[in-house]
Amino acid sequence: MTKEELKKAVCEAIEKRFDDIKAFGESIFAEPELGYKEYKTSAKVKKAFDELGISYTDGWGINGVKGRMKGTKSDRTVAVFGELDALVCRNHPGADETTGAAHCCGHYVQMANLMAVAMALHDTDAMKYLGGDVVLFAVPAEECIEIEYRNSLRNKGKIHFFGGKEEIIYQGGFDDIDAAMQMHVTTTDDPQGEIQLGSPCDGFISKLVEYHGKAAHAAAAPHDGINALNAAMLGLMGVNALRETFREEDYVRFHPIITSGGDLVNVVPDHVRMESYVRAASVEAIKEYNASVDRALQAGAMAVGATCEIQNLPGYLPMRQDTKLTKLLEENCQSIFGAEHIRYTPQDTGSTDMGDVSHLMPIIHPWVGCVHGALHSVDFTLFEEKTAYTKTPQALACVLIDLLYGDAQGIEDLLDGYKPLMTKEEYLEYMASIK
Numbered sequence: 001m002t003k004e005e006l007k008k009a010v011c012e013a014i015e016k017r018f019d020d021i022k023a024f025g026e027s028i029f030a031e032p033e034l035g036y037k038e039y040k041t042s043a044k045v046k047k048a049f050d051e052l053g054i055s056y057t058d059g060w061g062i063n064g065v066k067g068r069m070k071g072t073k074s075d076r077t078v079a080v081f082g083e084l085d086a087l088v089c090r091n092h093p094g095a096d097e098t099t100g101a102a103h104c105c106g107h108y109v110q111m112a113n114l115m116a117v118a119m120a121l122h123d124t125d126a127m128k129y130l131g132g133d134v135v136l137f138a139v140p141a142e143e144c145i146e147i148e149y150r151n152s153l154r155n156k157g158k159i160h161f162f163g164g165k166e167e168i169i170y171q172g173g174f175d176d177i178d179a180a181m182q183m184h185v186t187t188t189d190d191p192q193g194e195i196q197l198g199s200p201c202d203g204f205i206s207k208l209v210e211y212h213g214k215a216a217h218a219a220a221a222p223h224d225g226i227n228a229l230n231a232a233m234l235g236l237m238g239v240n241a242l243r244e245t246f247r248e249e250d251y252v253r254f255h256p257i258i259t260s261g262g263d264l265v266n267v268v269p270d271h272v273r274m275e276s277y278v279r280a281a282s283v284e285a286i287k288e289y290n291a292s293v294d295r296a297l298q299a300g301a302m303a304v305g306a307t308c309e310i311q312n313l314p315g316y317l318p319m320r321q322d323t324k325l326t327k328l329l330e331e332n333c334q335s336i337f338g339a340e341h342i343r344y345t346p347q348d349t350g351s352t353d354m355g356d357v358s359h360l361m362p363i364i365h366p367w368v369g370c371v372h373g374a375l376h377s378v379d380f381t382l383f384e385e386k387t388a389y390t391k392t393p394q395a396l397a398c399v400l401i402d403l404l405y406g407d408a409q410g411i412e413d414l415l416d417g418y419k420p421l422m423t424k425e426e427y428l429e430y431m432a433s434i435k
């Protein structure tokens, strides 16, 4: 089979498998689980791999599953990722009644894409034409949430990093991967769906903030107390006063929540806890703005005589999509999506731990417009199933074939002259430097 014939066969296989692909995605949608707790979702992946005869290893970032399809030789490996986790969105129609978890970031569609690629390569016996391995990696905990919970996992030695891909980098699960790809859904007005290519993402540092004051009777003796809630509010106002200094090109975002704001209404609050990120478009900018945010938060405590403890924790690195790989994806999308449904989009102010991976190897992370309503919100709805479950995995599979067909010259061309932004050692040093 020529490369083009193989692509055609794989694309047809994905079309034929539409019902299976959709059913797999919807089964994950129906049982949403939060990061590092994706036990049922992980079990579904293993069951599907078993049915396809794909060998795998597990325990990557607690629930990650790494499937491998072997090519005619195994010198090079290209990975397709799918994220296992949901986030909390209690009022979403798909929310779990107990945990509030819901798949309103659409990671179930990524899992369906991963399985679509696996099914198509399996059904067409494609690996005998590919000169390298394909790894299908179901990765945990992309949403950087429940920071206190993850901190407790970290303190118990169960994880080292909050992001699932970060944890897998630490564990060495990506050491044998030469390039990686994953899709992510996004919103669109295009009724036929679209694919957005190339956009970089913000990175961030996450932080736990604690204000300590002194409890006292809130009415009879507030003068004996030190109000930690007032300290926290002043700290937040201090950051708000800094916002005019945020440069447009740095795409800074600071969006704190108060997770504990006092215990009883008639007691001066002596303890307030907050979580936030400081996001920006480059590592340098993240570090610079983080220092000024910390200063403002501390100033709130100083104003009322409270104390402020800030724990900075490594968030995600800014994402950089590889230009050559993006070009390959674009070429394949021309016939699959049609030129009028392909867009290059500017900076995205969200963040993903794919940013960390993008510092170590060439990656693509297309945003696939197939959703109405906002991500992370109650009105998140998938409306364009063909884009989500057929066109996108077809495009990813075709890029895989371009990279690995024959003697895998495609991946050699991609890696020729490629220099990672960080080595793994430099990455681990960077992570350790965030305090």
Ligand SMILES: [Zn+2]
Residues within 6 Å of the ligand: 105, 106, 107, 142, 184
């Ligand atoms: Zn997401």
